[in-house]
Amino acid sequence: MRKAMKVRLDPTAEQKQLLAKQFGCARFWWNRSLGLQYKTRSTQGRWLKRTELNAMLPQLKKELPWLKTDCYSQVLQATSKHLEQALKNWFEGRAKKPRFKAKSNKQSISFPQNVLVISNHRSAFPSVLKRRGVAAQIKVPKVGLIDAKFTKEIEGIIKTVTISVTPSGKYYASIGLDLGDKEVKQSTDGAxxxxxxxxxxxxxxxxxxxxxxVKHPKWLKRHERNLRYQQKQLSRRKKGSSRRNKARLLVARVHEKLSNARQDFLHKLSRKITALSQVVVVENLNIKGMVKKRCDPAEVPSAPERAPRHRKLSKAIAQSGWGMFLNFLDYKLKHKGGVLVEIDRFFPSSKLCSNCGHKYQELELSEREWTCSACMKKHSRDENAAKNIRVEGMRILGLGHSPRGDDVRLGTCSEQLSVKRVPTESLS
Ligand SMILES: [Zn+2]
Structure with missing residues (x-):
């Protein structure tokens, strides 16, 4: 089983420079190979394989010696791998189209091996842990020993280490850990x-x-107002000026705060829900235009067409981080041997009466409460939907019957069950 942990790094000025060089090389290689991919796609109608991209590296390193001296070779190979995955995620509808990377955005590089974690403070672990984390060092190729703060003990074997820097200048290492064959057996026995x-x-x-x-967190609106204000300030500053640079940093900081607060909220909420249940049933909301068809990017003739999105709703969905929430639920359940069931988004969860199965076709989005005309039961919209979703999940798992109407298309449920979520490592 795989797990990821994130630690804060504190590199020296010299190490920051060495890291910046590697970030630069990885960014250069990403942009160059992405350009090549799009070009090959338009001229030859196919995508380049990762091995084809990597085969170009030795020649490129002869032309551009800094690519060899400044950068650990496996960082570039990991970049090719990430690009392949990014294109795949795009085609499978899990992510947006891969973009060219800019220096002003978040930078990251991955080390698939040869990274060591050295900690001298094991004995002091529990007490220090609570206050400020444990001092340790991470040994990174071409950079050396970087100071790090650990808030958790490392379990398992280190597989990959991804080092990133946010636009506001905070350094992090995301450590991918292999917990061994401790496969937890999945069971649907429980709440x-x-x-x-x-x-x-x-x-x-x-x-x-x-x-x-659970209500939408209040800070969401506050941070968003702040973000709008800071972005407006940024747009008023002259390009290339130092005041613009300052404004850019402020915008980056609000983004970071918003994303940290959101992650914190979603982690706590998903932890609470998974602690109380063995099986969680959710609606697959097609957040990023989830495309059913799954295929290899090398074989795909053209990008699949996406369903037109409802502007206002899709914005709200993206902002509430539902995709991330489902990812958190999924991996937290997997760790305890539970199951996440995603049901078809066309299942009429709000319109069915959870009491008798009658379908109230005319239900409007504004109707928060309604009374079933067949059995006269009064429903609160969201609670009724949650009940129906739960029963539909049980039906898919073969644990009960659904009040599902006959006019709903059937046969998509087994597909929905096997929908793969983005691996947890890529979250951090
Ligand atoms: Zn009813």
């Missing part, structure tokens, strides 16, 4: 929770007996 993701409340959960909902 089953259905979750309705909503625009009014963030989530509404139902576990068979009780329902509870």
């Amino acid at each position: 089953i929770t259905g979750i309705d993701l909503g625009l009014k409340d963030y989530v509404t959960c139902h576990n068979g007996t009780d329902s509870y909902s």
Whole structure:
């Protein structure tokens, strides 16, 4: 089983320069190979394989010696691998089209091996841990020993280390760990929770007996207002001026705060839900225009067409980080041997009566409460949806029956179950 942990790094000025060189080389290689990919795609109608890209490196290093002296060779190979994955994620509808990288954005490089973690403070672990983390060092090729702060003990074997720097100048290492063959056996034996993701409340959960909902965090709006203000300031500054650079840093900092706060909220919420349930059923909301067709980028003749998106709703969805939330739920459940069930987004979870199965076709988005005309039961919209989602998940797992109407298309559920989520390592 794989796991990732993120630690803060504190490189010296000299190390920052050495890292910057490697960031630069990796960025150069990414942009060059991405350009080649798009060019090959338009002239030959195919994508280059990773091995073809890597085969160009020795010649390129002869032309550009700094690519060899400044950068650890495996960093470039890892970049080719990431590009391949990025193109694949794009085609499988999990991510946006890969873009060219700019120096002003977040920079990152991956070391697939030869990274060591050295800690001299093992004995002091529990007490120091609580206050400020444990001092340790990470040995990185071509850079040396970089000071790091650990807040958790390392479990398992280090597989890859990704070093990144945010636009505001914070350095991090994301360490991919292999926990060995400790495969947790998946079981559906336990509490089953259905979750309705909503625009009014963030989530509404139902576990068979009780329902509870969690509101959208308040800071979201505040940070977003701040972000809009800072971006406006940035747009007023003259290009290339030092005031523009300062404004850029401020924008980057708000972005960071927003993303940290969101991740914190989603981690806590998903931890709470997974602690209380063995099976979690959610709706697959097609957040990034999830495309059903899955194929190899090398074989794809053209980009699949995406469904037109509803502007206002899609913005709200993206901002609430639902895709990330489902990823967190997925890996947290996997770690405890639980199951995440994603049901078809066309399942009419809001329109079905969870009591008798009657379908209220005319339900409007503004109707928060409604009464079933068949059995006269009064429903709260989100709670009713959570109940239906839960029962539909049980039906897919073969644990019960669904009140699903006959006019709903069937046969997509097994496909939905096997939808692969983005690996957790790529989150950090
Ligand atoms: Zn009813």
